[in-house]
Amino acid sequence: MAHMAHYREAHPLPFVVTHWVNLVAMIFLIFTGFYIHYPLFGGVMTMARGLHIFCGIVLLINCVVRMVLAFFIKSAPAPGTRELVPDYKTWLPQRDNKHQLWAWISYYLFLRKEHPIAAKLGVPQKIVYLLIPLLIFFTGYTGFCLWGTTAGWPIFEVGLNFMGGAMKARILHYFMMWCFLAFMCIHVYLSLIEGVSPATLIFFWKETPGLVYDPETMNIVGFDGMGKEPDCGETFKSEERAVVDQARVVEHEAISTGDAQHNGFEK
Numbered sequence: 001m002a003h004m005a006h007y008r009e010a011h012p013l014p015f016v017v018t019h020w021v022n023l024v025a026m027i028f029l030i031f032t033g034f035y036i037h038y039p040l041f042g043g044v045m046t047m048a049r050g051l052h053i054f055c056g057i058v059l060l061i062n063c064v065v066r067m068v069l070a071f072f073i074k075s076a077p078a079p080g081t082r083e084l085v086p087d088y089k090t091w092l093p094q095r096d097n098k099h100q101l102w103a104w105i106s107y108y109l110f111l112r113k114e115h116p117i118a119a120k121l122g123v124p125q126k127i128v129y130l131l132i133p134l135l136i137f138f139t140g141y142t143g144f145c146l147w148g149t150t151a152g153w154p155i156f157e158v159g160l161n162f163m164g165g166a167m168k169a170r171i172l173h174y175f176m177m178w179c180f181l182a183f184m185c186i187h188v189y190l191s192l193i194e195g196v197s198p199a200t201l202i203f204f205w206k207e208t209p210g211l212v213y214d215p216e217t218m219n220i221v222g223f224d225g226m227g228k229e230p231d232c233g234e235t236f237k238s239e240e241r242a243v244v245d246q247a248r249v250v251e252h253e254a255i256s257t258g259d260a261q262h263n264g265f266e267k
Contacts, residue, residue: 003115003194004079005210005224006201010120012073015087016205018066025059026180028052033177053147060140063133078119080213080220091126094119096218108190115194117213117220125190132183139176145169 011019032052039045070091074084077094097118104122106112116122121129144150145160146169163169191198197208212222 003197003210005212005226006079006197006208007076007082008201008205008207009076009082009084010079011202011205012075012087013205014069014073015066015075016202018062018069019202021058021062022066025055025062026184028055029059030177030181033174037174053143056140056143059136063136067133076120078213078215080211080224081215083215090120091129093126096215097123108193117218119215128183135176135179135183139173139180142169142173142176146173 028051032048032055035048036045036052070088071086073087075087075090076083077085077090078096097116100116100118101123103112103116104118104124107114107116108124141156141159142163144153145156145163146166150156151160151166160166160169163172191202197210200206200208207226209224209226211220212224213219214221
């Protein structure tokens with residue numbers, strides 16, 4: 001099946017930057033976290049701890065920046081359109097996909113062949129993406145509870161006592177890392193399930209041709225081949241007419257063949 005066009009309006013440049021920061025910070029956090037937990041070789045523990053703390057702070061700040069920008073920057077509410085809405089609205093239930101939870105789950109489980117035509121973020125994505133900031137903040141909190149510099153601060157000391165001490169806090173912090181790792185694997189898989197176009201947009205801000213979607217009518221209205229000017233659906237309409245004409249030719253040939261056979265029987 002044809003895919004939606006991927007426009008830069010779906011992911012404005014500031015969001016591309018925050019996505020890169022998230023990726024780099026998480027990768028360093030995971031590798032340094034593994035090393036801190038299982039130091040396979042010596043000599044770099046101090047550097048690993050320092051890098052781990054630095055990347056954790058960067059991830060927390062980046063998360064806050066991304067959340068704030070969602071209220072000030074507009075983005076496309078769906079793939080295949082250049083129309084803009086405040087970005088935070090794309091994270092909330094939308095008219096064109098609030099009823100599609102089971103459709104998306106069925107598609108991801110290979111129980112449904114057709115990709116649901118809907119908003120920029122599928123229903124499962126919205127749910128998970130809204131939980132990710134909570135996961136980041138909780139992981140950061142447990143990290144500060146374990147960091148010697150901040151462990152004695154009242155706000156973290158209370159949490160450390162509530163969790164039952166440093167060992168249990170360390171286990172929770174380590175478990176959060178596995179949650180991040182699982183999320184990243186699933187996120188990459190689902191992002192590439194239909195091709196690399198979504199990835200090239202969010203990483204390299206590269207647009208790709210495809211179907212044009214109208215959020216107002218919630219219908220496919222054309223095809224954008226990424227020419228010098230948007231084709232406003234004319235290419236799509238031409239292709240539609242060609243398919244219809246071809247179907248009519250096939251139908252006419254079938255009728256002609258049937259008539260010929262019928263005349264042959266009569267003779």
